[in-house]
Amino acid sequence: EPEVTQTPSHQVTQMGQEVILRCVPISNHLYFYWYRQILGQKVEFLVSFYNNEISEKSEIFDDQFSVERPDGSNFTLKIRSTKLEDSAMYFCASSPSAGVETQYFGPGTRLLVL
């Protein structure tokens, strides 16, 4: 069964450094999402992406964050200057069509900012 993959599974970085989290969505999917889950807290929506542009973003997704689909297979989340509070599990999801009913989640990248 096709699945969403994410790399790396774990990343440790120093505060102020840039990080790029990578996702490979399911191949025929057109809609892409990032969510995050701070330890012990809710899974929170960050951003949705379609047709090479952001469809929607939450208030969490400020100017420090950006997303890109640099080629036909990868979908990336960049945090420009990491803060301690960016430490979380980041989930990528993809969907063949718009709507929450068909979102498939990846296994996540655990980011730790020191």
Added chain:
Amino acid sequence: GENVEQHPSTLSVQEGDSAVIKCTYSDSASNYFPWYKQELGKGPQLIIDIRSNVGEKKDQRIAVTLNKTAKHFSLHITETQPEDSAVYFCAASERTSYDKVIFGPGTSLSVIP
């Protein structure tokens, strides 16, 4: 915006018993309520969902109920098995968005053999 609460935060049941997880939502305009199962080291996986025009839905050992008036919805797992042990999230669609899911805080279910 939508806010989803979930209880209990942890739940332990004996294998074979039933487990019930309850959620409430705040926005009466929300119309889609998915449930996700998150196993250790994996992302949330959709296990069942219900729309606001339906009061109950069942899929083998899993059932969901929805009370729109009270803004409550519940997940029922019967004949629990050890492999049901996971974190379960209820969620509601954000009415102003077609893509955004608002998650509850999660319930950690342990099924004791």
